[in-house]
Amino acid sequence: MVLDKQRDNVDPFLSKIAKYFSKINPDVLTWSSLVFAVVAGIFFYFSTPKLELVNYFLYGAVFFVFLNGFFDAIDGKVAKITNKTSMRGDFLDHAIDRYADVFMVGGLALSSWCIDHPSIGLLAIVGMLLTSYMGTQAQAIGYKRDYSGLLGRADRLVLLMIAPIVQHILLYYEFELPLGLFLMEWVLIYFAVMGNLTAVQRFYSTYKWFK
Secondary structure, three states: OOOOHHHHHHHHHHHHHHHHHHOHHHHHHHHHHHHHHHHHHHHHHOOOOOOOOHHHHHHHHHEEEEEEEEHHHHHHHHHHHHOOOOOOHHHHHHEEEEEEEEHHHHHHHOOOHHOOOOHHHHHHHHHHHHHHHHHHHHHOOOOOOOOOOHHHOOHHHHHHHHHHHHHHHHHHHHOHHHHHOOOOHHHHHHHHHHHHHHHHHHHHHHHHHHO
């Protein structure tokens, strides 16, 4: 999954939507995305395999993950439309994104879904943060901002919206996955493996640039 490569195709559509939010300060949209991420993380944290078919907390998490991704996608577009783009805004956006990622993935990692394998969540967060660091650090040393690799932020958000819905359905039909792990655990394993591989990819891409 490399959805970040589709940025150019999606941008015109997002720009049209952003026009409806042009009266709102872009910083407000950015901070709102963090609020939605925190709420998503809370839903993930309090969701449990035993009560999911009763309280539908995973669906609540999906809704707020979507809002986080949506507001994160349009804040920059609104800034361009209203001529409010700035290095400060760009910095704020990326800093908020990192906190948002930690709240959402961290909420899932600390939840009952992964209570027997806490190391999976830790590795997922490490891979996620290193991936983002390598991308922005490339730009910091004079190279381009690197969105390459197997697992970018857009990919993670899509998985955090699809996997919980599928997990709910699997519980309903009492379907078990390999090794007795929940789908949410497999998602974190995927984040851990692909995230760290993506970080290595971006490191190597930038390292080659020096030569």
